[in-house]
Amino acid sequence: MMLHIPEVLSKQQVLEFRKLLEDEKLWVNGKISAGAQAQHIKNNLQVDVQHDVYQSISTQILAALKQNLLVQSAGLPKHILQPMLNCYQDSGNYGNHVDNAVQFSSLTGQMIRTDVSMTVFLSEPDEYEGGELIVEDNYGCHEVKLDAGDVILYPATSLHRVEPVTSGKRIAAFTWMQSMVKDDWQRTTLFNLDMTIIKLRQQLGDSEEVLSLTHHYHNLLRQWGDL
Structure with a gap:
């Protein structure tokens, strides 16, 4: 990216x-x-x-x-x-x-x-x-x-x-x-997801759907991240 x-x-x-x-x-x-x-x-x-x-x-x-x-x-x-x-x-x-x-x-x-x-x-x-x-x-x-x-x-x-x-x-x-994430495709996926979450929070607040996406974001980072 x-x-x-x-x-x-x-x-x-x-x-x-x-x-x-x-x-x-x-x-x-x-x-x-x-x-x-x-x-x-x-x-x-x-x-x-x-x-x-x-x-x-x-x-x-x-x-x-x-x-x-x-x-x-x-x-x-x-x-x-x-x-x-x-x-x-x-x-x-x-x-x-x-x-x-x-x-x-x-x-x-x-x-x-x-x-x-x-x-x-x-x-x-x-x-x-x-x-x-x-x-x-x-x-x-x-x-x-x-x-x-x-x-x-x-x-x-x-x-x-x-x-x-x-x-x-x-x-x-x-x-x-x-x-923390070596692979460029994975970094791009996480970035796009993060930007989507930010926009949805601005529109919907911390709705159930936004919280669900945030949950997926952090689980992907946990899976792909190398600390």
């Missing part, structure tokens, strides 16, 4: 982060975090994870993701990795790739499985040309270019790329989560 989640960050938060990221000394070659294969196709900049500015921004973005109800419902996160920050400019791009299946979490000191990828856009679409995130799945290629503060959530198993940025700067945060 791909899901556009609007306004995970406020415009004021984005503005504050962007001001902090104007310092060119923060940025390092993005290849340093890439594997041997990805180094040949990754052309971007990333914020040095040892810098205090990185720690401040990343922690705030992580908190916003954890507090967002749609992120919680769609991803059912067990762990979310500390977000990183990147910048594409001067024809910077990232060719077709699949994210590593397992990554180290600095928050837990453990390896986690990456089930869901998330990109948090920090540049407005009219600030740069190109730079579309292209995600491929069984239904074709999906082009993503969102407002600053919005998030795209999609299966980490997807083949994806970032098109060359031909003018301006595309700044974003990105991270991954290990979900």
